[in-house]
Amino acid sequence: MAELERKIIPIGPFHPLQEEAEYFKLKVEGEKVVGLDIQLGYMHRGHEKICEGKTYDQIPFVVERICGICSTSHPFACVQAIEDAAGIEIPPRAAYVRTIVGELERIHSHLLWAGLAGHFLGYNTVWMWAWKYRESVLEISELITGNRNHYAMFKPGGVRRDIEGGMIPPLLATLDELDKKLTMLTKAVLDDPMLHKRLEGVGVLTREKAIEYSVEGPTGRASGLKIDVRKDDPHAAYDWVEWEEIVCQEGDVFAKTKVRLLECLESTKIIRQCLRKLKDLPEGEIDARMEHGPDGEGVGRYEAPRGEVFHYVKGDGSMYPVRYKIRAPSSMNIKSNEVAVLGGSVADAAIILAAVDPCYCCTERIAAFNTKGKFLYNWNDLLKLSQEKTARMGGGS
């Protein structure tokens, strides 16, 4: 048999698998993926340097703009880093409000992922359900914070707005409705034979490789790593409420889906408990004042929907930091695609690269040429390949 020619399929720099523009060079022999090279840097905006020129009150607003989907994760980690360095304790009301906002974001982010994963597989029913139910989460967010996204709720020492007693009963009622929908969606997805066939054993990241690549969040938990900053490094109200960490052992795309969907249900559990406890708390302070900038180092960590967000701050007593370091979870997770995608087929590449949830957006622009310059695929072709595979297996919509 003639040896197969090795070809490169460039995915990116701009395409809808990623929130940020990144460049995946997928090396293939025939249908089989044999290598991956990842290039970053297209979206580098110098946030760390910008933060050094802002006061501690301004930094949460700057870092909120890093990501559109997990917009509250960066401020969450940021205010914790500043509070860690300055030694500030936040009032209990603020802790509950922070937890509620953080969990709302997790639900809508996971639903967004589930919907897009369904779309990539050519299973648009999942996409329509997931995004429809996501709307009700965004409406709750709007009710609490005034915005569907970019909530601007956090400040060093507390939060900017309270959740008042009168708002809580309608919120609880909406949550009950949401719970039913989420349960239905979760059961439907986990019981779907087509999704089992299409996702089980696909894009496996073994536990050993997960440790070597230091992955985190749902990507790590789907590979059997019991890591969750909310549990491990207690902050806000996460250790005042009861909830479970979701851990799976398989490491494939189905396990990642399972982890994310079940986490949504845990999130509603957390929000419900927080709202009830908030109702019983006396009205009071929602922020602790910070009189001067911290003199020393501090680290803030928060479990964003995609994994641990890490912020490091070093201050000299003034209102400006000397050094500000930011590390988002995707920068640890995306690199693990190097091993997850190996040995799979081109038709599975789209869903495997998307399985670490590197956020999505923007325009699409890919084209594949062989070494002689002959046109092979563009992004739509790749998506079509994925969707056709599902159709061949007798599913899709």
Add this chain to the structure above:
Amino acid sequence: MADEVIKTQNLDKNGAYIGGKGFCPQRDSEPEFKNIEGQCREFYPEGELNLVRKRRWYWEIAAEDLVKVADFCFNTLGCRFSTATGEDTPRGFTILYHFSIDRLGLLISVRVILPHDDPQVDSLTVLGQGFEWAEREIHEMLGIGFRGLGDTRHLLLPDDSPDDYHPYRRSFG
């Protein structure tokens, strides 16, 4: 199948989710923290271990012992590598390697200080692929050389940035 999965997550009769019993009792265990502190001090007594807060430790070590200490953290203590922070300070270029012991929520930041005139340190990619991007970022932003780092292409800066273009240096601009 879905029902079985969901049942383990505390589903009540009406299909609504109720609280579990998911506390982490080992998390606040004092003997565990003491044990790890003892192990660190015994393994590398020359280092300066500073327990700033219960879960935030800073450990300053000599740059030539970095691989030894990182190997101890990553493989012996079973830490996860969180990230590395590079900074240009008056004492020299500082790199903080943040290692996390997740079961305790403990973050050990290993600090090395490199001279301004010839900043060189051994690469930790021998321990795992997870270190590569953090090192490539520090390499381009601060101009620190990592001995043994195979791939030294630009990670965040444009491909055609000049070799002496290091934006995080205090002398930059």
